[in-house]
Amino acid sequence: SYELTQPPSVSVSPGQTASITCSGDKLGNKYACWYQQKPGQSPVLVIYEDNKRPSGIPERFSGSNSGNTATLTISGTQAMDEADYYCQAWDSSTAVFGGGTKLTVL
Amino acid sequence: QVQLQESGPGLVKPSETLSLSCTVSGGSINSYYWSWIRQPPGKGLEWIGCIYYSGSTNYNPSLKSRVTISVDTSKNQFSLKLNSATAADTAVYYCARGQFAGSYFSPFDYWGLGTLVTVSS
Numbered sequence: 001s002y003e004l005t006q007p008p009s010v011s012v013s014p015g016q017t018a019s020i021t022c023s024g025d026k027l028g029n030k031y032a033c034w035y036q037q038k039p040g041q042s043p044v045l046v047i048y049e050d051n052k053r054p055s056g057i058p059e060r061f062s063g064s065n066s067g068n069t070a071t072l073t074i075s076g077t078q079a080m081d082e083a084d085y086y087c088q089a090w091d092s093s094t095a096v097f098g099g100g101t102k103l104t105v106l
Numbered sequence: 107q108v109q110l111q112e113s114g115p116g117l118v119k120p121s122e123t124l125s126l127s128c129t130v131s132g133g134s135i136n137s138y139y140w141s142w143i144r145q146p147p148g149k150g151l152e153w154i155g156c157i158y159y160s161g162s163t164n165y166n167p168s169l170k171s172r173v174t175i176s177v178d179t180s181k182n183q184f185s186l187k188l189n190s191a192t193a194a195d196t197a198v199y200y201c202a203r204g205q206f207a208g209s210y211f212s213p214f215d216y217w218g219l220g221t222l223v224t225v226s227s
Binding site: 031033035042043044045048049086088090093094095096097098099100 | 141143150151152153156164166167168200205210211213214215217218219220
């Protein structure tokens with residue numbers, strides 16, 4: 001079965017740029033999307049189709065996808081961005097999620 | 107604004123059937139794909155399966171033998187049944203909508219608040 005691999009944790013200082021990677025076989029040939037999940041809340045879609053932002057998502061969130069790796073980038077990271085982030089792609093009609101990355105802003 | 111609300115028992119006995127419903131408000135269930143996604147406590151997200159408003163379904167191969175998803179368009183509602191529940195099925199269960207009407211391979215743009223289902227005797 002298809003797998004998406006994320007680092008368990010990423011740390012960033014306020015105002016700096018955070019990058020979270022998601023790796024999967026030929027992931028660049030698929031659309032990747034990203035969800036933000038804060039404790040006790042439902043996931044929120046922050047990036048879809050590799051690099052598009054839904055309405056209401058700040059411009060500091062951006063995405064890219066090439067080769068075997070998709071990347072979520074948060075520029076000018078704020079304390080409110082501290083959360084778990086999950087990548088997701090479709091493979092053989094199955095939605096596959098990465099294991100999640102805990103972003104710590106310190 | 108589309109809203110989704112899960113409902114169902116919070117406690118299920120081992121070997122019994124886990125049953126949940128998701129009611130969609132603020133929009134029609136028609137023309138979209140609707141999914142169930144779960145999250146064991148402290149762990150990541152797992153897609154269970156989805157249904158089109160017309161009734162066609164697709165399931166995660168890892169759960170396919172135990173899962174049934176159905177839809178009731180007259181109630182703007184879809185449902186999940188998971189047979190032979192075990193402790194490993196203890197999770198927060200979310201319902202979610204596929205973002206693009208008629209498109210199977212959509213990301214999930216609207217999510218319910220989630221409901222915790224515990225499988226225990």
